[in-house]
Amino acid sequence: MDEKKCTGCSDCQNAKDPRYQELAQVIDEFRDMEGALIMVLHRAQEIFGYLPEDVQKIVAVELDLPLAEVYGVTTFYSYFSLKPRGKYRIAVCLGTACYVRGAAELVSAIEKQLNIKVNDTTSDGRFTLEVSRCIGACGLAPVMTVNDDVYGRLSPDKVPEILAKYQ
Numbered sequence: 371m372d373e374k375k376c377t378g379c380s381d382c383q384n385a386k387d388p389r390y391q392e393l394a395q396v397i398d399e400f401r402d403m404e405g406a407l408i409m410v411l412h413r414a415q416e417i418f419g420y421l422p423e424d425v426q427k428i429v430a431v432e433l434d435l436p437l438a439e440v441y442g443v444t445t446f447y448s449y450f451s452l453k454p455r456g457k458y459r460i461a462v463c464l465g466t467a468c469y470v471r472g473a474a475e476l477v478s479a480i481e482k483q484l485n486i487k488v489n490d491t492t493s494d495g496r497f498t499l500e501v502s503r504c505i506g507a508c509g510l511a512p513v514m515t516v517n518d519d520v521y522g523r524l525s526p527d528k529v530p531e532i533l534a535k536y537q
């Protein structure tokens with residue numbers, strides 16, 4: 371057996387965690403494909419919700435890549451999160467249409483209400499605040515999403531009512 375290959379063996383502390391087993395399957399699926407690193411990281415983030423350090427190390431070992439290359443990708447693309455995300459992910463669109471209609475004020479209002487900054491998560495793990503590019507709903511600007519829910523024509527005074535739905 372290839373010693374570098376993660377097979378979810380019983381010695382491993384993660385052996386019983388189905389997420390690591392799924393990760394091993396994903397790596398096997400993409401191992402020999404071009405662009406495997408991005409695809410594996412993408413799926414790993416879906417599995418774990420973010421990219422923990424040990425997951426990045428496993429990916430590096432399994433794909434036979436320097437860890438620095440993996441870190442280079444995960445820190446370059448804002449899509450990848452290196453910190454746990456909250457149950458509800460708020461994303462305020464900062465595309466042009468939303469920006470000119472007050473998206474920055476919206477971000478400030480949410481930061482103030484949740485007492486966090488962009489890319490942070492509330493201490494109770496409920497909300498993560500992010501910003502996004504145009505999501506194609508410019509007619510409703512300014513727009514934000516909470517997981518799959520879309521809210522448009524927003525103003526800072528509407529924030530408390532919307533967030534209350536997720537409390």
Ligand code: FES
Pocket residue numbers: 463464465466467468469503504505506507508509511512513
């Ligand atoms: S700019 Fe915000 S949805 Fe297009």
